[in-house]
Each structure stands twice: as C-alpha cells, then as structure tokens.
Amino acid sequence: MSETGSAYRLGCDVGGTFTDFVLYDEQSGAIHVEKCLTTPADPSVGILEGLESFRSVDPEHVARTRRIAHATTLVANAVIERKGACTALLTTRGFRDVLELRRHVRVTTYELWADPPVPLVPRHLRIPIDERIYSDGSVLRPVQPEEMEAAVASMRAQGVDSVAIAFLHSYVNPKNEQEAARLVRELAPGIAVTTSSEVLPQIKEYERTSTTVVNAYVKPLVQRYLGNLDSGLARFGYAAPLRVMLSNGGLGSVETAADFPLRLIESGPVAGAIVGRQIAHALELPEVLSFDMGGTTAKACLIRGGAMPITEELEVARSRRFTRSSGFPVAVPAVNMIEIGAGGGSIAEINAMGLVQVGPESAGADPGPICYGRGGTRPTVTDADLLLGYLNPDNFAGGSMRLDEEAARAGIEEHLARPRGQSALDAAWTVHDVVNETMAAAVRMHVTERGGNPRQATLVAFGGAGPLHACQLAAKLRIGRVMVPLRAGVLSALGLLIAPPAYDIVRTHKVPLRQLDAPATGALMEEMAGTVASLLERLDSEGDLRFRRALDVGYIGQSYQVTVPLDGAVDREEIWQRFAALYREKYGYFYDDVPAEVVNLRVLGELVGGELALEPLPPGGTAVPDGSRPAWSVRERGMRPFSVFDRNRLGPGATFEGPAIVEEASATTIVDDGAKVEVDAYGSLVIAVDLEDTP
Known part of the structure; x- marks a missing residue:
C-alpha cells in the first residue's frame, strides 16, 4: 500500500436483483457508492464488473484498499432453489x-x-454405518474400514460431490466421525466432507443432522464461488484480504466461510440490521425496527436496547411462508429477523380467487421488471411504482438506467387492469397497497413474537425500495416515526464496513444446575474463548478482543431452553436468578420448585474498535424543491403534484412537509400527505407520519 494518499475500505452486498458497493476513504471520510445489476449465474462476475466504476474515484484505489467485506444471499438461494451439490x-x-x-x-x-x-x-x-458411541462418550463400536470402503465406492458410483457425517452422540465424542472423515478424504479426495462434530457439537439429533446436511449441500458451490471471487480480486490487483459477513452479524474469513458455508445463510440480510443497531445506539433509541426492502425480498428486524437479537431457531426453504417447522432447521447463531418474499421485482398476478397477489416469485435481475427493458413480460412492484409517479424514469439508480413507463403500463393493463375491469392506475395502486399489506402482516407477527409493540418502535427504512414504501408500511403498523438514513439504497453494503470481525462457539455441556462445577465450567469456557481468539487474531490485527459468554438453561426434561448471559465468574445462584427473570419475561410464569439444568455453553468473540463509526454532519441546511411531478396521493385516492427534492441538497436542520419525493442515486423516499420531515445531525430523514388520516 502506498505510504501517501488515502486508504480505503470496500463493502459489497450481493442481492437478488442489485449488487451494491460502498468505498470509504479513511483519510477524508468520503463515502462513494455504486449500484449494478446482479449476475445470477455467477455473482462474482457482477462484482468484478461493478468495481470498475471506482477507478474514476481514484485510479489507485485498488492498491490502497486495505479491507474488503462481502455479503451474499448465495447460500440461502441455493437451498431454496435446490441448486446445491449431489450430497x-x-x-x-x-x-x-x-x-x-x-x-x-x-x-x-x-x-x-x-x-x-x-x-x-x-x-x-x-x-447407515454400523458404529455406536454411548451418551457418555464411550465407544461401543468403532468405524470399520471395510464398511467405509464400501460406502465410499457407492458414493463415487452415484456421482456424490459432498458428504455429511452425523453419528449419534458425536457432540460428546467425535472420534468415530473423525475416523470416518479421514477415510473418506483418503479414499475419495474429490468429495467435500462435513462432520456434525465440527459444524454443530450440540445435543438434538435431528437439528444437528439437518444443519450438517445443509452445510454439506452448499459447500462445493460456496468454495467455487469464493475461490472465483478471491482469485478475481487478486487479478484485479486487490491485495486486501476478503472478509465475509456471517449470520451472527460479524465478519469471518474466506476459510471459515468455505468450511462452514451455512454460517452465511443470513449473510445478506443481516448487514443492514447492523446499521439499524448503530443508529439506535447513536440516537439512544430504545426500540428500532430495521426495514430493508430490495429488489427480491424485504427483511425486518426488531432491535431492542441496542442489542442484536440472536436466535438458533433459523429455518431455510420453508414450504409454508412464515410457518415454523416447515423448513430445514439450521441451528447456528443468527440474527433474528424475518424475510418476506416482497421486493421491487416481486411479480403481481391474479390468483385463483380473482385477487391480486404479489410475490413471492420475483423477476430478479434477469429479466427484471418490464420497465427495465431486458425481456421481462410480467408486471412487478417496480412497474406499479413507476406508473404511480413515485419513480423518475430518467433518474433511476442514479441515472444509470432509463425506465420504460409505457411498457410497464401496457403490461399492467394486460395482466391486471383489463381482467379486473380497472384502470391501469388503479391496478398499479392495488399492487402497491397489497405488497405493503403483505409486509405489514409479516412484520406485525415478527414483532409480536418477540414481545414487542410496533407502535413503540422507530422504523428505519433502507434498501433500494424500502424508503419508497416506508411511510405507508408505518401507517399500517401505526408507527409514528420513520427514519431514512443517508445512502439508504446501499446501507447494507455500508453495514459491512461497520461490522466487527466475530466468531462464536456453542458446545453441549449437559448437567443439572445444582451439580454444576463452577470452576470446571469456567475453565471449559476459557478454552472455548481461546479457540475463538486464535481464529480472530488470524483474521485481523486491529481492535480489542471482547468476549460475551452465556449458558442455555431449561427445566430438566424440557426440550427447549433460554439463553442466560454470564457477565462474571460462573455462579450457580446468579445463573438461577437470571434464568428465573428471563423465563418469567418470556413465558409469563416461573416454577421455583422444579430443578433446572445447563444444556449448552456459548462464547462469542469480537474484535472491536477497528470498525467504521457514524459521524455527525456539519449543521445548516434548507429544503428547496427542484420542482414537482404528479404522483399517487393516498389521502386523495388519485394523482396530485408532489414536491421533488434532491437528497444531496438536504443538510441537517432542513424541514419540509409532504406530499414530497426525495431522490438520491440509490433510493427514492416517498413522503405522504400530512407527514413532516426534518433532517437530523447524521443526514437522516426523520419523518413524522400522520396517523390520524390514515385509511
């Protein structure tokens, strides 16, 4: 890296429709953003093409980039679309x-x-393999080489690319799994191997097996993808190591992502929620509902008390939307959020009941909405928003694309308006309203399940389509305050620059709480912390190492537990009191005469201090519209003039009222009638939503 000039950090978020880029100049604090269409066949191609645009910012930025962070939806999409390896x-x-x-x-x-x-x-x-380990870890039957040879021969004959090994009680003693893995690698080096004792050394046979299978299913795909991307960046001239966003909200190495790709299952959605947490912390907001709506999906996450909500009840590829136990369990720590099949590219159609249905099928980046002019023939949310006047056909994605309004109108008339006896404009509003109602129902359920109340939260909206739909979504949820941060359309990519390197380990340690050996348990958690520390120190040399420890505690005989944070030394009485408080908060009652047990130990390590912090902007700003254009008014149920503002000219302190449209390169914000807007110290649009006249 050059000793003079700027040093850069680069964030890249690959979505289903668009790939977003953020280049941060550490010396000046300047942030440069770019957006390009995703290349679904190989997302690394779109990434490398998009990076070309930064040469105009600084021709030498490649040599001066010292950190590259990446998020992707590749893993989740591969499982949903069943495009993984023969496993x-x-x-x-x-x-x-x-x-x-x-x-x-x-x-x-x-x-x-x-x-x-x-x-x-x-x-x-x-x-099936004729091996067995007892629940106490003693070996009843070891793995037999002859049986493994026959199993490997069968796999090779059937074209297997990847194998999952999940033996009974391997979380206590992994010896048989390790021997089986050694033999597979020796007999068939071309087959990728995943063992449950490495992926998820926890009790619960089905969840452990399912998680291991998902990891094995996507492992060859992710290894090829990351290999192509890493080598492509090297050919481009980037010397900075590639980091990948993990589902727990931390950054991991390429090696970690390649060995444990299931840790990327929520890689894409979680980056935006990290910025939501940062905003909540900076503004001391007790509850924030982060809302990220892109081209393919919308994501929402309730952040309370400035802490990211973590769950191990993640499921992927659900057969029924929003329905538990209808997907594949992936029992690794992940940010607790809801993902909805509703985005700008979501296809609108008339269902068997004659009603307009929007999503979950998406036009994606190829062919995309009709108005993109890339071969799309079915109307989408973006086509409807264009007809409603919310989008500027000449200034979409910073002017990099021109939208075809007449083609969108023709598609909506053919597929929606004429079959329902509506005008094209009324049909477009129906699409817009239906997708908002779909998202509101899902978000309401997510918030309620977490014990929250939507009315008490501040809605932080981002993503390419999020700010456009935020006011109407907030009105349906009865949320009175909406925030749209600067660079809202690429905020997930910015979240990659904020996220710290992090890694967590969970191990089963099943023992009645009354019999818990505090010193031995503390020593075991120190050993786990040492493993995490060694991984993080190889990942990054910046920042201070910080650990968070916790235990999963439940009543003896229960199949579910609550996670109890551990601040100091292991103390049985303190654990019992915290368990009682958390259990009562979650379920409304507590049995003080029923014995409890510790089931799992948890250690999360983070490197803090090296991440990007949000800085206030210089004060002073006025709101002068650049003009106006007709757009759909919810209050008047028809088109009326909306003032149009350039986001780049709205500094801290500027105020104005709706109806208004705020345009920036990466997103468009719609401010409804009666809403009031103020630009805060960080450049965010703070919108007070008028709930009194909301239909």
Missing part, C-alpha cells in the same frame, strides 16, 4: 430416516397434506 449422508445404523421423521410435528395442525420440504439427501444416498 450423501453417513449416519449411525438405525437413524437413516431422521431427516424425514423430523420432530413429528405437522407443518399446520389441521392440514393433513401440508408437507415439509423434501430432504436434500434422497434415501438411497443416506448410508
């Missing part, structure tokens, strides 16, 4: 069908034919 499962004899037996829980209680998704590994590729 086999080696399992203890007698447990071949655990993937289909699941938890013996129906997807929906009263529907006999509502089935979960078909297992990623078909039955003929689930190979």
Whole structure:
C-alpha cells in the first residue's frame, strides 16, 4: 500500500436483483457508492464488473484498499432453489430416516397434506454405518474400514460431490466421525466432507443432522464461488484480504466461510440490521425496527436496547411462508429477523380467487421488471411504482438506467387492469397497497413474537425500495416515526464496513444446575474463548478482543431452553436468578420448585474498535424543491403534484412537509400527505407520519 494518499475500505452486498458497493476513504471520510445489476449465474462476475466504476474515484484505489467485506444471499438461494451439490449422508445404523421423521410435528395442525420440504439427501444416498458411541462418550463400536470402503465406492458410483457425517452422540465424542472423515478424504479426495462434530457439537439429533446436511449441500458451490471471487480480486490487483459477513452479524474469513458455508445463510440480510443497531445506539433509541426492502425480498428486524437479537431457531426453504417447522432447521447463531418474499421485482398476478397477489416469485435481475427493458413480460412492484409517479424514469439508480413507463403500463393493463375491469392506475395502486399489506402482516407477527409493540418502535427504512414504501408500511403498523438514513439504497453494503470481525462457539455441556462445577465450567469456557481468539487474531490485527459468554438453561426434561448471559465468574445462584427473570419475561410464569439444568455453553468473540463509526454532519441546511411531478396521493385516492427534492441538497436542520419525493442515486423516499420531515445531525430523514388520516 502506498505510504501517501488515502486508504480505503470496500463493502459489497450481493442481492437478488442489485449488487451494491460502498468505498470509504479513511483519510477524508468520503463515502462513494455504486449500484449494478446482479449476475445470477455467477455473482462474482457482477462484482468484478461493478468495481470498475471506482477507478474514476481514484485510479489507485485498488492498491490502497486495505479491507474488503462481502455479503451474499448465495447460500440461502441455493437451498431454496435446490441448486446445491449431489450430497450423501453417513449416519449411525438405525437413524437413516431422521431427516424425514423430523420432530413429528405437522407443518399446520389441521392440514393433513401440508408437507415439509423434501430432504436434500434422497434415501438411497443416506448410508447407515454400523458404529455406536454411548451418551457418555464411550465407544461401543468403532468405524470399520471395510464398511467405509464400501460406502465410499457407492458414493463415487452415484456421482456424490459432498458428504455429511452425523453419528449419534458425536457432540460428546467425535472420534468415530473423525475416523470416518479421514477415510473418506483418503479414499475419495474429490468429495467435500462435513462432520456434525465440527459444524454443530450440540445435543438434538435431528437439528444437528439437518444443519450438517445443509452445510454439506452448499459447500462445493460456496468454495467455487469464493475461490472465483478471491482469485478475481487478486487479478484485479486487490491485495486486501476478503472478509465475509456471517449470520451472527460479524465478519469471518474466506476459510471459515468455505468450511462452514451455512454460517452465511443470513449473510445478506443481516448487514443492514447492523446499521439499524448503530443508529439506535447513536440516537439512544430504545426500540428500532430495521426495514430493508430490495429488489427480491424485504427483511425486518426488531432491535431492542441496542442489542442484536440472536436466535438458533433459523429455518431455510420453508414450504409454508412464515410457518415454523416447515423448513430445514439450521441451528447456528443468527440474527433474528424475518424475510418476506416482497421486493421491487416481486411479480403481481391474479390468483385463483380473482385477487391480486404479489410475490413471492420475483423477476430478479434477469429479466427484471418490464420497465427495465431486458425481456421481462410480467408486471412487478417496480412497474406499479413507476406508473404511480413515485419513480423518475430518467433518474433511476442514479441515472444509470432509463425506465420504460409505457411498457410497464401496457403490461399492467394486460395482466391486471383489463381482467379486473380497472384502470391501469388503479391496478398499479392495488399492487402497491397489497405488497405493503403483505409486509405489514409479516412484520406485525415478527414483532409480536418477540414481545414487542410496533407502535413503540422507530422504523428505519433502507434498501433500494424500502424508503419508497416506508411511510405507508408505518401507517399500517401505526408507527409514528420513520427514519431514512443517508445512502439508504446501499446501507447494507455500508453495514459491512461497520461490522466487527466475530466468531462464536456453542458446545453441549449437559448437567443439572445444582451439580454444576463452577470452576470446571469456567475453565471449559476459557478454552472455548481461546479457540475463538486464535481464529480472530488470524483474521485481523486491529481492535480489542471482547468476549460475551452465556449458558442455555431449561427445566430438566424440557426440550427447549433460554439463553442466560454470564457477565462474571460462573455462579450457580446468579445463573438461577437470571434464568428465573428471563423465563418469567418470556413465558409469563416461573416454577421455583422444579430443578433446572445447563444444556449448552456459548462464547462469542469480537474484535472491536477497528470498525467504521457514524459521524455527525456539519449543521445548516434548507429544503428547496427542484420542482414537482404528479404522483399517487393516498389521502386523495388519485394523482396530485408532489414536491421533488434532491437528497444531496438536504443538510441537517432542513424541514419540509409532504406530499414530497426525495431522490438520491440509490433510493427514492416517498413522503405522504400530512407527514413532516426534518433532517437530523447524521443526514437522516426523520419523518413524522400522520396517523390520524390514515385509511
């Protein structure tokens, strides 16, 4: 890196429709943004093409970039679309069908034919191995080399690319799994190997097996993708190491992502929520509802007390939207958020009942909405927003694309308006309103499940389509305050520059709380912290290492637990009191006469201090519109003039009222009638939504 001139950080967020880039100049504090269409066949191609645009910012930025962070939806999409590797499962004899037996829980209680998704590994590729380890870790039957040779020969004959190994009680003693993995690598070096004792050394056979299978299913795909991207960046001249956003909200190495790709399952959505947390912390907001609406999906996350909500109840590829137990469990720590099949590219159609349905199918980046002029023929949310006057056809994505309004109108008339006897404008408003109602229903459920109240939260809206829909979504949720941060359309990419390097480990340590050996448990957690520290120190040399420890505690005999934070030394009485408080808060009651047990130990390590902090802007700003254009008014149920503002000219202190449209290179914000806007010290649009006249 040059000793003079600027040093840069680069963030890149690959979405289903657009790929967003942020280049941060550490010396001047300047932030440069770019946006380009995603290349679904190989997202690394679109990334490398998009990076070319930064040469105009600084021709030498490649050599001066010292950190590259990346987020992707590749893993989740591969599982949903079933585009992973041909995968086999080696399992203890007698447990071949655990993937289909699941938890013996129906997807929906009263529907006999509502089935979960078909297992990623078909039955003929689930190979039983005659081995056994007791629950105390002692070996009853070791792995036999002859049996493994036959299993590997069968896998090779059937074209297996990846294998998951999940033996009974391997979380206590991984010896048999390790031996099986060694033999597979020796006999078939071309087959990728995943063991449950490395991926998820925790109790619960089905969840551990499912998580291991998902990891194995996407492992070859992710390894190829990251390899192509890493080598492409090197050919480009970048010497900075590539970092990847993990589902827990921290950055990890390429090696971690390649070995444990399931940790990327929420990689894309979580980056934006990190900025929501940063805003909540900077402005001391007790509750923030981050809302990220892009081209393919919308994501929402309730952030309370400035802490990211973490869950291990993540599911992917659900057969029923928003329905628990209808997908594949992925029991790794991930930010607790809801993902909705509603974005700018979501396709609108008339369903069997004659009603307009929007999503979850999306036009994506290829062919995209009709108005993109890239071959799309089915109307989308973006087409409807264009007809409603919310989007400027000559200034979309910073002027890099021109939208075809007449083509969008023709598509909406053909597929929606004429079949329903509506005008094209009324049909467009129906699409806009339906997608808002779909998102509101999902967000309301997410907030309620977490014990929150939407009315008490501040809605922080971002993503390419989020600010456009935020006011109407807030009105439906009865949220009175909306914030649209600067560079809202690429905020997830900016979140990559804010996120700290982080890694977590969870291990099963099942013991009654009254019999817990505090010194031994503390020593075990110190050992876990040492493992995390060694990984993070190899990842980055900047920042101070900080640990957070916790235990999963539940009543003896229960199959679920609550996570109890541990601030100091392990103390049985303190753990019991905290467990009581958390259990009562979550369930409304507590049994003080029923014994509890510790099930899992948790250690999260973060390197803090090296991340980017949000800085206030110089005060002073006025709101002078650049003009006006007709757009749909919710209050008047028709078109009326909206003032149009350039976001770049709205400094801190500027105020104005709706109806208004605020345009910037990466997003458009719609301010409804009656709403009032003030630009805060960080350049965010703070919108007071008029709830009195909301329909």
